[in-house]
Amino acid sequence: MAYQTINTQTINGTAYNLQYDGAKAEVQLIPQNAPAGTQPLFLNGKFNTTAATQLGLTAQEQQNLYGSIQSSVKNAHSTGGGNANGLNIPAWAAKGNTGTPPGTFTSPAQAASPNSGNQQGGNAFGNIFDAITDIPGALKDVSITNGNYGPTNQYSLFKSGMKYPIDMKTQYQDHVAITQYQYQPPLADQLLSGNFQGILTGGLQKTSNFSKEKIIGTCYLPMPNSFNDGMSVGWGPDQMNNLTAAIMTDAIKNPGGYVGGAGLGALLSTVLGGGVGGGAQAGAQAVALTNILKSGAGSAEGKSMVGATLASKLLQLAQFGVDVDSILARTAGVVPNSNLELMFGGPQLRSLSLSYKMTARDEQEAKTIRKILRFFKQGSAPKKKTGSAGQQSYFLGTPNVFKLQFKTGGSQNKAVSMYKTMACTTVQTNYTAAGGMWAAYDGGQPVAVEMSLTFAELEPIFDTDYQTSVFDNTGLDPVADDAVGY
DSSP states (O other): OOOEEEEEEEEEEEEEEEEEETEEEEEEEETTOOTTTTSEEEEEEEEEEHHHHHHTOHHHHHHHHHHHHHHHHHHHHHHHHHGGOOOOGGGGSGGGGGTTEEEEEEEGGBOOOGGGTOOOOOOOOHHHHHHHOOOOHHHHHHHHGOOOOTTTHHHTTTOOOOSSSOOTTTSSSEEEEEEEEEETTOOOOOOOOOHHHHHHHHHOOOSEEEEEEEEEEEEEEEEEOOOOOOOOOOEEEEEHHHHHHHHHHHHHHOOOHHGGGHHHHHHHHHTTTOOHHHHHHHHHHHHHHHHHHHHHTTTTHHHHHHHHHHHHHHHHHHTTOOOOOHHHHHHHSOOOOOOOOOEEEEEEEEEEEEEEEOOOOHHHHHHHHHHHHHHHHHHHBBBBBBBSSTTOOSBOEEEEOEEEEEEETTTTTTTTTOOEEEEEEEEETTTTTTSOOOOOTSSOOHHHHHHHEEESSOOOOGGGGGHHHHHHHTTOOOOOOOOOOO
């Protein structure tokens, strides 16, 4: 593929052709009808300093022109069929680099294509290092939100006509509306461009985990014959004997006494996920042991607990595993009070199962049933890079996600649970639902098909979800005061 002119621009009275070679991912802006050997004004993301000076282009004018070139190249890449058609987009023109300042060159060799590894004055290592360290830009370029994953026909296939039975009056009847969206990472903005101090002091702010602009379609089904849900949170036993509790209390009040200045680096390593070792660890253990011996000598209980603990440790050093509880129970008939308590361990995710038996009464309803089955099967499948079936894909994209709404007529049904965005984790289809044996109409359409779906919510339910006020761009629905809610 050679250079193709994608538009013409007049700059300070001179006409220039913007040309794009999609095979090599090269771009140049060169005077119209220029003789052979004419240096371009712009080549592969950089301005020719000599030509720009002769034209009298200011830095701001170069920046504005650079933005226009980026936009034109991205549009040409998209309308030409993109990567699936063998068109490559230069890294400097990709979405993640929009608006970045342009570079400059004084000879064509300094503006070589990124594919040649000779950018930035021929410093190949510098170019590679810059490419590797531009992690946010690289992650944005491959993001599923760019539309690079999944078949392009999903929007046209499921745009309409997914209602079973086809004569169901959704404006009057109770029903469930299941809308399918393209997934988007809810923490992407925070993790790629968030403020360090803001995250450290305030935590992460999620956005919606689906793109409202990229709706695949909506399927309308009757209320299921069997429908129930359950909420649960993680609670579990937690115990702490008095010796451990005493050391914990002391360490909380006097952390410096355990670590000391020399061990600060080791402590930081532990906080960030490493480990404390060497002198810092030995020092902290020595302080703990000293405090135990001093404080435990004041009572019989303290002496016995400290003594049993020391004996247990000595036995472990000698390769005999005898714990403190066993020593106390066998010698004194007592065991340490473990202060057993049921503690909150974190939220849990909900799941929901729905099952429908669909019987086609005519050819149109048979087509609708097939489309509904495909809607869920295709939507819950992992995504590969856009292209023909069987082509390679470096990454896999997250499947589409679903929003379930149980409605009475056109309004939210306040009497049943609401659900957050869900993944469809299982699609099971029984094609012999008519009496447990194969029975079909002319053309092979089964007389009855049973579809079983399992959904799982993408995030837990919190008490703040039960209110009418909803934070912007979270994908949540307000909950009326007289509704069951989530």
